[in-house]
Amino acid sequence: MSKKLLFTIKLNLSAGNTIPTSTLSSILGQYGINSVNFCKEYNKLTINNNGFIIPINLNIYSNKSYSFLLKTPTTSNLILKILKLKKGSVYPNKQFKGILNNKDINKIINIKKKDLYLLTRKQIKKIIFGTAQSLGVLY
Template sequence: MVKKIKTYVKLQVPAGNANPSPPIGPALGQHGINIMNFCKNFNLKTNNLEKGIPIPVIITIYVDKTFTFITKTPPVSALIKKILGIKKGANKPKKEKIGVITNNQIRKIAEIKYIDMNGTNIESMISSIKGTAISMGLTVQD
């Protein structure tokens, strides 16, 4: 028999650092699921990733207060910051440039994100990642 779905909850949780404090506790507690159980399972699933990198997670909560969850790849901006070793993007991206990203680095990010993007070709993903890099105040170098 198929379980009846109550709701979906989408969060971004740091890899390996899930704990019952906000935003996880309030988001899941209002649906009556075991928050510590989610935190333990999420941390186990993400312990092979770099600690602290934000991981999008979609939690399916069922009527009987059980849950399942799916993790996605980190956001493009987080991958760019990780590859370039920067803390944040530019405050005024049109006026100040904070660094340079190469096409090879962009292709690496596209290959990582390709898992989540069903039906999108790699070239359109590369174009999208370039746009994100530019909006962060980076210069794209061939």
């Protein structure tokens, strides 16, 4: 019996310490995937990125098997970690939380380049600036 791709689910999960919550279990359970085993496998692969939010594409096949593609941490998560902030500003255009320098921006570009390989550095920089602005971070 060949395995046929049924669904692709996009999830953002905490790296290295994901637990089978009721929400995650209900999403995976309806496709016959054991959420405990999934979390163990995911945590093993993301242990080096502990504390980051990692987007994944979860492919579910007809024989109830799955595979997933790990992406780079979200841009907002990278900005918050670099500036050592817990969350962005409630009033992003009035209250500012921090300032990104060129070194930090280049560090984020080098990380995000793996996912955004079709974009130029200038285009990735615009994405970072937009995310930073929505978090109340100056650049």
